[in-house]
Amino acid sequence: MTKTINQVTVIVATYRDAHQWVIEHHKDRIQEYEEDLRRIELSEQDLITLGITSGATVLVSNEIGSVPVTAKLSLGCPQGFGYMPMTPHCQMLTQYDPEKARLPNYKRLEVKIEPYDEEDY
Amino acid sequence: MGQTKLVCTGCSCLCDDIEIQTEGTTITGMYNACLKGSSFLKYYGDDEHRTPCLVNKQRVELEEAIDKAAELLRQAKNPMIFGLDNSTLEAQANGVELARTLGAVIDDCSSFCQGALVEEILRETIPSCSFNEVRRAGAIIFWGCNPYHSHPRHLSKFSYYAHSRYIDAGWTPDVVLSCIDVRESELASISKPFFRITPGEDKELIQGVIDAIRGNTTRNDATSMVSFIKDSGLSVFFLGLGLTYSLDNDFSLFIEMIRELSNMATIAVIPMIGHSNMRGFNHTLFEQTSYVNTLSFVNGISHGSEYSILEQMHKLNPDCMLIVGSNPLSNMPQNLQRNLDRMSLITIDPAITQTTEASKVVISAAVSSLEAGGSAIRMDGVKVCFDQAIETHRHSDEAILSKLLDRITK
Numbered sequence: 001m002t003k004t005i006n007q008v009t010v011i012v013a014t015y016r017d018a019h020q021w022v023i024e025h026h027k028d029r030i031q032e033y034e035e036d037l038r039r040i041e042l043s044e045q046d047l048i049t050l051g052i053t054s055g056a057t058v059l060v061s062n063e064i065g066s067v068p069v070t071a072k073l074s075l076g077c078p079q080g081f082g083y084m085p086m087t088p089h090c091q092m093l094t095q096y097d098p099e100k101a102r103l104p105n106y107k108r109l110e111v112k113i114e115p116y117d118e119e120d121y
Numbered sequence: 122m123g124q125t126k127l128v129c130t131g132c133s134c135l136c137d138d139i140e141i142q143t144e145g146t147t148i149t150g151m152y153n154a155c156l157k158g159s160s161f162l163k164y165y166g167d168d169e170h171r172t173p174c175l176v177n178k179q180r181v182e183l184e185e186a187i188d189k190a191a192e193l194l195r196q197a198k199n200p201m202i203f204g205l206d207n208s209t210l211e212a213q214a215n216g217v218e219l220a221r222t223l224g225a226v227i228d229d230c231s232s233f234c235q236g237a238l239v240e241e242i243l244r245e246t247i248p249s250c251s252f253n254e255v256r257r258a259g260a261i262i263f264w265g266c267n268p269y270h271s272h273p274r275h276l277s278k279f280s281y282y283a284h285s286r287y288i289d290a291g292w293t294p295d296v297v298l299s300c301i302d303v304r305e306s307e308l309a310s311i312s313k314p315f316f317r318i319t320p321g322e323d324k325e326l327i328q329g330v331i332d333a334i335r336g337n338t339t340r341n342d343a344t345s346m347v348s349f350i351k352d353s354g355l356s357v358f359f360l361g362l363g364l365t366y367s368l369d370n371d372f373s374l375f376i377e378m379i380r381e382l383s384n385m386a387t388i389a390v391i392p393m394i395g396h397s398n399m400r401g402f403n404h405t406l407f408e409q410t411s412y413v414n415t416l417s418f419v420n421g422i423s424h425g426s427e428y429s430i431l432e433q434m435h436k437l438n439p440d441c442m443l444i445v446g447s448n449p450l451s452n453m454p455q456n457l458q459r460n461l462d463r464m465s466l467i468t469i470d471p472a473i474t475q476t477t478e479a480s481k482v483v484i485s486a487a488v489s490s491l492e493a494g495g496s497a498i499r500m501d502g503v504k505v506c507f508d509q510a511i512e513t514h515r516h517s518d519e520a521i522l523s524k525l526l527d528r529i530t531k
Contacts, residue, residue: 011320013303013304016270016272018157021161021251022156048228066454075305077304078319083304095455095456096392096454096456097456098277098435103233103431104233105322105454107366107367115186
């Protein structure tokens with residue numbers, strides 16, 4: 001039987017977090033912090049389409065790479081958009097392509113999102 | 122134990138009221154610094170994070186590292202110098218001179234940050250002002266940035282809370298604080314009005330403002346913005362990378378909007394620059410060549426986007442790159458990071474970074490202001506001078522680049 005996978009395509013804008021500096025001095029908490037930043041903030045409608053609730057793991061991918069992250073509900077986030085903190089995980093999806101734009105795609109990452117089950121990968 | 126005042130070089134606010142307590146070369150206390158600044162100073166104050174001089178990953182003395190760097194640069198067919206955004210103006214002048222001597226390409230982070238905007242300000246196509254003038258503004262508008270994270274003392278020391286007038290009750294500045302952003306940030310929560318747009322919608326909003334000024338029917342947020350700007354006397358726009366990236370570095374429509382707004386109010390624009398002296402790099406290069414970045418000294422002076430770090434790395438053009446105080450292996454897009462592996466890298470940096478770890482030569486440097494005196498240009502274009510705050514055995518970028526220049530011209 002073929003398994004149906006719910007998917008959404010969204011435009012992601014990345015952003016910086018000042019705590020990225022602070023955490024360097026709290027080595028015992030780096031892992032916890034990095035886990036917290038390993039997230040994508042999505043609209044309620046997109047979470048419903050994906051059939052998941054806030055806190056579920058999703059696979060975020062594009063032609064550059066893919067990364068499993070935690071999906072979080074972002075109130076006010078419009079459907080079809082998302083936000084990700086700029087981290088090494090997020091960097092795995094970034095690209096500079098002069099055919100498409102003069103600047104890298106940090107503020108307009110086109111990604112596909114689907115629920116992530118480790119056993120499937 | 123000593124107590125010293127210093128200028129924080131954690132960002133381009135260049136806060137000049139930081140006090141540190143030291144025991145020898147160790148920082149034991151710090152006052153007035155923000156979350157980012159205190160972390161920055163503590164990070165560099167910890168020897169564990171500092172890099173030694175290295176050649177092929179082996180520790181060497183400074184002079185040997187400089188000799189090897191000079192040898193690699195002399196042998197290079199297409200050398201490039203990149204960075205210098207955290208160096209002093211004096212070091213930047215040496216960097217530009219080194220590029221000229223080598224016949225190299227030179228660029229900094231501003232080519233994919235705020236350089237285009239700074240260039241328009243220097244060419245006076247966009248009006249700007251100093252932080253002092255912001256204190257008497259009628260409206261402060263942050264566009265595509267969140268100073269709570271990027272410049273944590275911006276609001277309290279230079280803009281909103283630093284305003285010269287407060288309402289009678291005394292706890293709210295007498296100024297319109299507005300913000301345009303794709304996210305409901307901390308700043309958005311205190312901004313009235315806050316204009317939420319979707320990623321990439323900035324251009325439509327700008328066009329809307331132009332339409333509203335011209336009396337055409339347009340979107341409500343644009344009409345509302347024009348309305349309060351009209352009544353505000355001086356309105357200051359603080360522009361972040363959100364806008365730069367949304368406009369894909371093309372500010373032509375934004376300039377048109379500023380021109381139209383300037384017919385009905387006084388407008389000033391200040392870029393929310395991240396690096397402590399990125400604006401200094403732009404000023405230094407502009408004074409010498411009339412360009413702010415993306416320059417080649419091969420056969421005289423040539424300028425163009427083909428000399429940007431992005432294009433140079435994309436086309437794998439440089440065979441040897443001197444990187445000063447920057448970490449492109451951490452903050453460049455994934456597809457460009459891979460290309461850096463194919464070049465000879467020479468890095469001048471105070472700290473161990475992914476880029477120093479991939480470099481053939483690493484030259485350990487002092488941190489500007491904390492360990493090296495000099496001057497820098499704040500994000501509002503004001504020059505800030507500073508003395509060395511603590512003793513160090515490390516050499517400044519200025520001294521290292523001067524030594525490199527001597528070796529190259531010998």
